[in-house]
Amino acid sequence: MQNWATAVIEQAVGGGKNVPPLLFSPITLRGVTARNRVMISPMCQYRSVDGGPNDWHLVHLGKFAMGGAGIIFGEETAIEAGGRKTHACAGIYHSDHIRRYRRINKFLKTLGAVSGIQLGHSGRKASCHDASRNWQPLTKADTAAGLPPWTAIAPSPVSEAPGGPLPHEMDLGDIGRNIEHWVRATRMAADADFDICEIHGAHGYLIHQFLSPIANRRRDAYGGDRQGRMRFPLKVAEAVRGAWPADRPLFFRCSVVDGKGGEWYLEDTLAFVRELKERGVDVVDCSSGGMRGSTPFPLIPRVPGYHVTYSARIRREAGVRTIAVGLITDPCHAEAILQAGDADLVAIARAALYDSAWPLRAAAALGLADQYGLLPSDYAFRLRGRDRSRSGYPEGADVRIPHSPDDLVPYVWRRELQAQACGGNLPT
Ligand SMILES: Cc1cc2nc3c(=O)[nH]c(=O)nc-3n(C[C@H](O)[C@H](O)[C@H](O)COP(=O)(O)O)c2cc1C
Structure with missing residues (x-):
């Protein structure tokens, strides 16, 4: 166990005092109850076709539901085609998309999970290649490969990277139309049976571009001081809340601080969050980054739980529920965060890519009475049976394996016997 949190963690897991794990306590948000507080964080897949999800998404998200997660978010989903980053990004802007997302949501819910959609618009980060090509801007040369570039929109005509393509500065008409797109996408998401809607206001995308003075150089009512820069994001929040059913919760993902060299800080987010509330x-x-500038603001060190202090302060000082995300891989760490009152939900992304049944392992590690209750009933039945048969034969039991009625072969299984095959490392 890592020494950075040993004391808190030991306290969190009750030090043998049999405290039920908070990570596996249900949480109710408006009319939606999640079975536990493990949230699968949004993860772009670059596998959509014309913005719509397909079998990839059914399997990708479905495996997290089978692994026991409470809340499962799909990737950032653009509110209009031009708001996607790449031609393969997800969107929700055709009526056909509704039917496709509904199919996935039905499957996730059958498995006991709550499903979330993260709505977004990439603003000046639109029209690029995917992660495997480091999000390089598309150029005319990509047209031959079926990937024509398009002109991005942004609060100001400031490119994402020096020398990059200049976005079109949104005029008041563009702002109005953009808000209509948020509303249309929200209604479609409700129709597609998502339980939770999250507005992607982080990572240097359109909403964050309005917030940060690095990307927002406007002199009208949508720029200037913090209040002006918050105007568009707050209008989006109002419009989405108005279009989203009152009994379903609305989340908002913030970059609590810009990235390296940034100009938007925690105090700004606190003021913003009070208005969002x-x-x-x-x-x-509570996330961060996606916006680079030239101030001395440093890069956040990527230590386990690197956003937790942000989540803790926002939760306490703005009096709002929060999510902690960022290199949380150890179940005891997740539990410690909740027990310390630093967050209400813990989100995992890469830990779930590594192990889609992370919640199951976390439940076992935290001593949940019946971790198999998280699984589909047929899986649970078989695994409980496996535990029963194992407990009948402890390690080192001297047994006979029948090869025929009168040939009973002695057999002993011990971990040490496997050590050589594992290069001397005993399996855990
Ligand atoms: C493959 C991948 C795709 C991601 N796509 C999104 C996204 O669509 N929207 C978003 O807000 N964050 C996205 N993220 C960030 C994650 O949601 C998460 O905040 C980040 O990975 C830190 O959590 P982790 O340490 O548990 O991976 C993505 C991360 C990964 C690994």
Whole structure:
């Protein structure tokens, strides 16, 4: 166990005092109850066709539901085609998309999970290649490969990277149309049976571009001081809340601080979150980065739980529910965060890519009475049976394996016997 949190963790797991794990306590947000507090964080897949999900998404998200997660978010989903980053990004802007997302949501819910959609618009980060090509901007040369570039929109005509393509500065008409797109996408998401809607206001995308002075150089009512720069994001929050059913929760993902060299800090987010709360945002998903500038603001060190202090302060000082995310891989660490009152939900991304049944392992590690209750009933039945048969034959039991009625072969299984095959490392 890592020494950075040993004391807190030991306390969190009750030090043998049999405290039920908070990570596996249900949470109710408006009319939606999640079976536990493990959330699968949004993860772009670059596998959509014309913005729509397909079998890839059914399997990718379905395996997390089978692994016991409480809340499962799909990737950032663009509110209009031009708001996607790449031609393969997800979107929700055709009526056909509704039917496709509904199929996936039905499957996730059958398995006991709550499903979330993260709505977004990439703004000046639109029109690029995917992660495997480091999000390089598309050029005319990509047209031959069926990937024509398009002109991105942004609060100001400032490129994402020096020398990059200049986005079109949104005029008041563009702002109005963009808000209509948020509303249309929200209604479609409700129709597609998502339980939770999250507004992607982080990572240097359109909403974050309005917030940060690095990307917002406007002199009208949508720029200037913090209040002006918050105007568009708050209008989006109001519009989405108005279009999203009152009994379903609304989340908002913030970059609590810009990235290296940034100009938007925690105090700004606190002021912003207080306004979001007044507009009916229920949960703040505390992330960071995506916006680079030239101030001395340093890079956040990527230590386990690197956003937890942000989540803790926002939760306490703005009095809103929060999500902690960022290199949380150890179940005891997740439990410690909740027990310390630093967050209400813990989100995992890469840990779930590594092990889609992370919640099951976490439940076992935290001593949940019946971790198999998280699994589909047929799996649970078989695994409980496996535990029963194992407990009948402890390690080192001297047994006979029948090869025929009168040939009973002695057999002993011990971990040490496997050590050589594992290069001397005993399996855990
Ligand atoms: C493959 C991948 C795709 C991601 N796509 C998104 C996304 O669509 N929206 C978003 O807000 N964050 C996205 N993220 C960030 C994650 O949601 C998460 O905040 C981040 O990976 C830190 O959590 P982790 O340490 O548990 O991976 C992505 C991360 C990964 C690994």
